[in-house]
Amino acid sequence: MPVEKRVQLLRDLMKKHRVDAYYVPSADPHQGEYVADCWQRRAFISGFSGSAGTVVVTATKAGLWTDSRYFLQASEELEGSGISLFKMGEPGVPEIEEWLVEELGQGKHVGFDPWMVSIGQYLNMKDVLAQGKVNLVPVGEDLVERVWGDQKPPIPTNPVVEHSMQYAGQSTEDKVSLIREEMAKRGTQAMVVSALDEVAWLLNLRGSDVDFNPVFIAYVVVGESKLVLYIDESKLGEGARNALPKDIVIRPYDSISKWLGGCAKEQIRVWLDPATVNQALADVLRHGGAKLHMESNPIASWKSMKNEAEMQGMVNAHERDGVAMIRFLMWVQEAVPQGRETEMSVAEKVEEFRGQNELFVGMSFNTISGYAGHGAIVHYSVSEESNVSVRPEGLLLVDSGGQYKDGTTDITRTLSVGSPTAEHMRSYTTVLKGHLALGRAWFPEGTNGYQLDTLARAPLWAEGLNYGHGTGHGVGAYLNVHEGPFSVSLRKNMNPLQPGNVLSNEPGYYKAGEYGIRIENLVQVVVKGESESGRLLGFEPLTLCPYERALIDLSMLTAVERRQVDEYHQLVYQKLSARLDEAHRRWLEEATRPL
Numbered sequence: 001m002p003v004e005k006r007v008q009l010l011r012d013l014m015k016k017h018r019v020d021a022y023y024v025p026s027a028d029p030h031q032g033e034y035v036a037d038c039w040q041r042r043a044f045i046s047g048f049s050g051s052a053g054t055v056v057v058t059a060t061k062a063g064l065w066t067d068s069r070y071f072l073q074a075s076e077e078l079e080g081s082g083i084s085l086f087k088m089g090e091p092g093v094p095e096i097e098e099w100l101v102e103e104l105g106q107g108k109h110v111g112f113d114p115w116m117v118s119i120g121q122y123l124n125m126k127d128v129l130a131q132g133k134v135n136l137v138p139v140g141e142d143l144v145e146r147v148w149g150d151q152k153p154p155i156p157t158n159p160v161v162e163h164s165m166q167y168a169g170q171s172t173e174d175k176v177s178l179i180r181e182e183m184a185k186r187g188t189q190a191m192v193v194s195a196l197d198e199v200a201w202l203l204n205l206r207g208s209d210v211d212f213n214p215v216f217i218a219y220v221v222v223g224e225s226k227l228v229l230y231i232d233e234s235k236l237g238e239g240a241r242n243a244l245p246k247d248i249v250i251r252p253y254d255s256i257s258k259w260l261g262g263c264a265k266e267q268i269r270v271w272l273d274p275a276t277v278n279q280a281l282a283d284v285l286r287h288g289g290a291k292l293h294m295e296s297n298p299i300a301s302w303k304s305m306k307n308e309a310e311m312q313g314m315v316n317a318h319e320r321d322g323v324a325m326i327r328f329l330m331w332v333q334e335a336v337p338q339g340r341e342t343e344m345s346v347a348e349k350v351e352e353f354r355g356q357n358e359l360f361v362g363m364s365f366n367t368i369s370g371y372a373g374h375g376a377i378v379h380y381s382v383s384e385e386s387n388v389s390v391r392p393e394g395l396l397l398v399d400s401g402g403q404y405k406d407g408t409t410d411i412t413r414t415l416s417v418g419s420p421t422a423e424h425m426r427s428y429t430t431v432l433k434g435h436l437a438l439g440r441a442w443f444p445e446g447t448n449g450y451q452l453d454t455l456a457r458a459p460l461w462a463e464g465l466n467y468g469h470g471t472g473h474g475v476g477a478y479l480n481v482h483e484g485p486f487s488v489s490l491r492k493n494m495n496p497l498q499p500g501n502v503l504s505n506e507p508g509y510y511k512a513g514e515y516g517i518r519i520e521n522l523v524q525v526v527v528k529g530e531s532e533s534g535r536l537l538g539f540e541p542l543t544l545c546p547y548e549r550a551l552i553d554l555s556m557l558t559a560v561e562r563r564q565v566d567e568y569h570q571l572v573y574q575k576l577s578a579r580l581d582e583a584h585r586r587w588l589e590e591a592t593r594p595l
Contacts, residue, residue, distance in 0.1 A: 003047045003081040006147055007062055010045060013143045014057070019111030020104050023096075023125075024055040024144055029115045030196050031276045033482055036210050036217065037153040041116070041144040044152075048077045050379060055083065056096055058103055065096055068468025069378040072512065089468070097125055101132030109135045113142040119282045119294065120274035138279070155253075156209040160216045160235045162243035167406045167478060168204045169309025172245055175202050178302070179222050183271060188293050190263070191271040192281060193220040197480045198299040203229070205240055206478065212365045213480045214403055219256050230256045257284050264288025273297045300485045303476070305500035310407075310477040311524065314502060314542055317359070317407030318522065322544030322572065323579045324353040324402070325411065329545070330587045336417045337392045343369040343382040346390060346398060354402045364401035364408050364481040371396050375414070375516030378469055378508070393418030395515040395551075401481055410481050410504055411543050412520035416550040426463075427509050428517050428551035433459035434507040435519045436564050438471065438488070438539075442528050445535045448496045449488030449503075456488070456507040465509050472503045475522055497537060501525040505539070519547065544572045546591040554595060566594045 014022050024046075028039040034051060042048070046055045046064055050073055053066035062083040066074050074085050086093050094102070100110055110129060114122070126136045145152060165171065179202075183191055193199055196215035200206055207216025218231035228249045236250070251259060261284045264270070269291040272282060276297075285292060306314060328350045335341050335349075347369040354360055370380040371390045375397035380386075390396055396417050401410035414428060434456040441455055449472055456471045472488030475481055486495040488503065497503070506520035521543035528538040546569055554562070569592035577585050 003045070003083065006045050007057055007082065009147045010057055010143055011059060013146055014059070014111065017111060017139050017143065018109065019137065019139065020108040021056055021058045021100055021110045022139075022143055023110055023112040023117075024057070025116055025121075026051065026053050027116045027118075029278050029280070030194050030217070030219075031118045031278065032196055032210065032213075032215075032480075034210050034213055034480070036156055038155050039116070041142065041148070044148055045144050046078065046083050047081055048074050048083075049381065050074060050077075054096060056100065061103065063099065072377045073379065073381075095128075097128040097132075100129060101134050104134055106133035107135075109137050111137055111139040111143070113144075114138040114280040114283060115278050116142070117279050118275055119272060119277055119279050122279040123274070138283070155217060155232070157232055157235055158208045158216070159237050160205050160207045160231070160240045161237070162239045163200070163204045163206045163478065164405075165204070165309075167309060167313045169307040172202060172204050172243075175302075176222060176227060176245070179297075179299070180224065182298055183222070183224070186271065186293055186295070187269055188271040189224050189268040191222045191297060192260070192273075192277050193222065193297070193299065194273070194278070194281075195276040195300070197476060197483060198276070198297075198303065200479060201303045201476075202299065204243060207235070208362075212363055212403070214361065214478055215480070218253060221256075221260070228259070230259075257281070260284050260290075261288045264290035267291065269293055271295065271297065296485070300483070301495070301498075303479070304474050304483060304485065304502075305498055306477050306502060306524075307500070311500065311502075313404075313406030314408070314477055314524070317402070317404040318409055318542045318544055319575055319579070320357040320359070320404065321354065321402055321409040321411070322576050324350070324357055325413070325545040326576060326580060326584055326588050327353045329413070329415070329591070330584055332396070332415060332417065333587075336390050336396075339389070339392070341390045342387050343371050343374065343390060344384075344387045346396070347382060347400070350398060350400045354400075357402070357404070359405040361403045361405060361478075364403045364410060368397065368399035368412075370398075370516055371417075372515055373513045376510040376512050376514065378510060378516070378518075390417060395420070395424060395517065397516045397518060399518065399520065403478060405478060408475050408478055408481055409543070410475055410520065410522055411545060412506060412508075412518045413545060413548065414517045414519060414551065415548055420551055424515065425551050425553040426556070427465075427511070427515075428519075428548065429553040429556045430459050430463055430465065431507050431509050431517050431519055432547060432552065432565075433556070433561060435505055435521070436561050438505050438507070439521070439523065439541070440538075440560075440564055442536045442538045443497075444531075444533050445498075445537055446496050447537070448494050449486050450490070450492050450494065452497075453488050453490055456505070460507065460509060467508045467510065469508070471507055472505055475502045475504065477502070497525050499525050499527055499537065502542065521545075541568060541571065544575050546572055546588070549591065549595075552595070557595070562595045569594075
């Protein structure tokens with residue numbers, strides 16, 4: 001069914017439900033960044049396949065709002081659909097609420113599915129729309145799902161497995177005790193845990209219900225004395241069951257509304273995280289008489305601070321991942337000149353090398369393999385239709401990562417597959433300078449990523465260049481490749497960086513239609529020293545893979561930067577050389593020789 005037909009069917013349903021616009025986010029009931037196929041409503045209604053974006057449909061117009069990572073991709077995928085692209089953050093582009101107020105006028109109604117919108121998002125939208133006298137109203141059924149009909153994929157029923165204490169480092173019982181301590185401080189009798197990675201972390205279980213993310217679809221409610229798991233019970237094998245606390249209560253996944261409605265009649269005080277719990281559950285509790293405590297729960301912060309076992313797992317996973325990358329880079333160097341490789345074969349090869357590693361489970365996201373102009377599409381996803389040959393000239397950007405039972409990896413390398421131009425080298429070295437500046441930073445405890453972001457951008461800004469994406473995101477320990485609560489970006493995320501955090505360092509530069517450059521390492525936050533102002537923090541690299549020597553313009557690097565590259569390359573060789581055969585060891589020795 002073409003997109004235009006889907007949108008028209010949605011408009012017909014909007015009339016029946018008496019709403020003048022319908023809001024379709026890229027979300028699931030757990031407010032995850034990546035969602036299972038059964039909840040890919042925005043992708044279905046619009047044809048846009050990127051991971052981030054929101055569609056709004058009125059009686060006569062439709063728009064997609066997305067960020068700079070997807071501008072080029074969205075332009076291509078929306079062509080001929082009748083859906084306009086709104087480039088978020090660009091001058092003159094209205095916010096969704098602003099556009100709705102202008103398009104609809106006073107007294108009109110915007111419909112949405114409360115299961116797909118977080119409490120915080122609902123409250124913000126409601127307030128902004130109310131200023132223009134536009135009403136935000138929940139619709140009793142998801143209208144996009146009605147259009148989707150029988151073609152909608154079912155909710156996954158993949159098995160759930162134990163995440164060993166060897167890798168988790170902390171028992172579920174201990175984690176639950178910490179939650180109950182925090183609940184008691186706030187006078188709450190229950191907490192709803194909705195985010196899928198938080199559920200997996202809390203229960204020391206892993207799954208495969210969402211592509212690339214080792215999570216499973218479930219809720220947990222932590223009570224003062226009771227722990228309740230809402231899940232399709234058929235997914236729990238003997239190992240997973242035995243790993244759960246003995247006193248846990250297991251209920252059907254779709255029964256959470258009924259149970260929360262019943263317990264709400266006791267007028268208990270329930271802790272809800274407004275960023276991860278959906279509005280539908282808040283409505284159930286409120287209508288049942290519960291008192292709601294709205295506050296970010298501490299799980300995201302705890303989860304982001306890897307304990308000793310988790311960090312050792314991340315270190316071990318990155319060493320094995322580094323071996324796979326060395327094999328891959330040597331293969332690229334030898335294979336591309338033969339003229340038979342494509343973007344897709346490159347992506348398949350990097351996965352093949354990772355698959356030879358111990359404890360490998362799968363990739364941590366869909367590999368970005370972008371040659372030449374495709375490298376300028378920040379979150380490019382190669383397909384049969386877009387796949388092009390990788391010729392022995394220009395630049396190849398490969399952003400990939402692995403999920404291992406002991407850790408998660410994410411690395412980007414921009415490769416010269418032919419004779420680089422002076423512009424290629426100048427752009428690459430400018431990006432490298434920003435990457436190095438952030439990597440060597442020391443900062444006082446309490447500093448957040450918003451305050452550090454400029455370090456990575458300053459060399460680019462000095463050349464009149466910039467990039468539209470964030471500089472750093474948190475990474476889970478055999479969990480989601482993107483996790484909070486902190487980030488390094490121009491967004492005002494005030495959550496401080498803390499020892500034990502793992503995050504990316506990935507500045508870039510993208511010249512539309514010609515090439516893209518990104519250099520990404522994962523780093524851990526560590527204590528570097530003490531001063532009269534308190535502890536000083538900094539970064540230590542986890543990723544072990546040489547930079548692209550052929551693209552480094554040595555004349556642009558300071559003595560400090562040269563020494564930093566040499567020390568990093570010495571670390572890479574020291575950690576990986578013993579794991580390699582003679583041919584790959586010689587290749588690595590050349591790739592890491594002093595500048």
